[in-house]
Amino acid sequence: MPATLALAISAQSLCSIWTYALAAGPLRDLLTRYVLRHRELPEMSDGNALRLGLIMRLTPGIPYALQNIVLGILGMRLRPYLLVSIPTTSLWTAGFVVTGGAIFKGQIGWAITGIVVLIVLILATRMWSRKNTENVG
Secondary structure, rough: OHHHHHHHHHHHHHHHHHHHHHHHHHHHHHHHHHHHHOOOOOOHHHHHHHHHHHHHOOOOOOOOHHHHHHHHHHOOOOHHHHHHHHHHHHHHHHHHHHHHHHHHHOOOOHHHHHHHHHHHHHHHHHHHHHEEEEHHH
16 A cells, blocks of 8 residues: 555646646646636735645645646746645545555555544644634634
């Protein structure tokens, strides 16, 4: 299972990097035209970009590819993007890979561990989201 987990996290990281690179680079004008429809983008500080990246990564329901594209279009610098994207997606990937792999192999202990990791992530996401919603209002 460790090899599968490492492969899944590597693949997820590679996907994050190349979709961001395309959206921030050669496809930025095209995507801006179709996704933002020529709306002006505000200038973002690194701190605001980091916060926006966390919000995007931790908000359920936003498609992963769309998150990558939006963060690339908005001009989030690569370093903050990676600091937000790789750890958050790695945790979710680990939870799903451990749970799914254990279920298929009949390893109840590992399946419970994976489910607990996912539950902790969901609860932490909700607590973080609630805290940030209260700070805004």
